[in-house]
Amino acid sequence: MALTYHVLDVFTERPFGGNPVAIVLEADRLSSSEMQTIAREFNLSETVFVLASSSPGHTARIRIFTPSRELPFAGHPTLGAAILLADLRTSLVNGESDAIIALEEEIGSIRVGVRKRGGGAAFGEFDAPKISNAPEALSEPEEISAAVGLISTEIGFENHKPTLLKSVPTFAFMPVANLEAMAKVRVTPKHWVRAFTDRGVQGVYLYTRQCVRAQSAFHARMFAPDLGVPEDPATGSAAASFAYIVQEFDVLPDGTHKRAIEQGIEMGRPSAISLTMTVARGKLEGVRIGGYAVRIAEGVLKI
Incomplete structure (x- = not known):
């Protein structure tokens, strides 16, 4: 069996930035164990397998695997898969295209708007x-500070304090005082487990208001060993x-x-x-x- 795959860098306009994701097309004949084996082989944060949709109102069904397990939902695989499918299935008109890609995921239906302009990178939302x-x-x-290699005084800023949000997946959110402390963050296994x-x-998501880029509102790192x-x-x-953490502590007024x-x-x-946020x-x-x-690679898997 030969399967075509593509690798995209997601959340970036340039190759070799952002988060890479491998996307395997026409993967209906693969078993769950075969998908997990392929995801370990790619050894990226996530690998996506595209299957035929179960209803005509959807573009495709996707399954998402980390190197160790399947996830019911993940952001950059969703975005990468939608942008790839829009690129493969939507014709350009005067160098532009707009598409709505409806994906069936384990968590439910996700609709992604994709637009491409003037030969640049495609944007999805x-x-x-x-x-x-x-x-x-x-x-x-x-x-919790020891688990990420920091001391307690480096955790927290303003009124922001460490929180847990049970979702898919469940994340801990840790506000960090500044960029200097963020640069020191390391997983400490013996403390991490407890x-x-x-x-x-x-996953543990660390964030600070100090940023490298002037246009950014938050600087973040995320660890999920x-x-x-x-x-x-x-x-x-x-x-x-x-x-939800931003709203909890910053209490945004009504609006977008x-x-x-x-x-x-x-x-x-x-x-x-x-x-x-609305x-x-x-x-x-x-x-x-x-x-x-952006698409950076493609090839054929020989199973």
């Missing part, structure tokens, strides 16, 4: 799944959950609010994530995640 749980305070500051693994945390991801250069699902998040800079893979009656009513993606 999707409505993130809603989260019904409220953020929970994370206690034991010495333990601080995060035992609490069901799948329990998912086989030592560090992620861009994390759309975490950014979607982060919107846009924030640019930079990530991956310490890894040498700078990423830019567009976060759009607030009504003091509550977060909608979250959109957007970004660019």
Whole structure:
């Protein structure tokens, strides 16, 4: 069996930035174990397998795997798959195209708007799944700070404190005082298990208002060793959950609010994530995640 695959860099307009994702087309004949084996072979944060949709209202069904397990949803694989499918299936008119790609995922249906202009990188944006749980305070500051190689005084800024948000996946959110502290962050396994693994945390998202880029509102790093991801250069699902943390502490007024998040800079893979939040009656009513993606490789898997 021969299967075509593509590799895209997501949340970047230039090759070799952002977060790479491998996308395997026409993967219907693969078993779950074969998909997991292929994901380990690519050894990227996630690998996407594109299958035929189960209903005519959807473009395709996708399954998402890290090197160690399947995920019901993830941001940059969703965006990358949608941009690739739009590129393969939509014709350009005067060098431009617009498409709506409807994806069936384990979490449900995700609709992605994709636009391409003037031969540049394509931009995609999707409505993130809603989260019904409220953020929970994370206690034991010495333990959680030690788990990421920091001291407790380097955790927190303004009124922002460490929180846990149970979603898909479940993230811990840790505000960090400044960029100097962010540069020191390292996973400390013996503390990590007690601080995060035992609490069901799948990823730890660290953020600060100090940024490298003038246009960014937050600088972030994300670690998920329990998912086989030592560090992620861009994390759309975490950014979607982060919107609830922003609203929890910043208490945004009613209206639409846009924030640019930079990530991956310490890894040498700078990423830019567009976060759009809609607030009504003091509550977060909608979250959109957007970004660019570029195709950098393609090939054939021989199974």
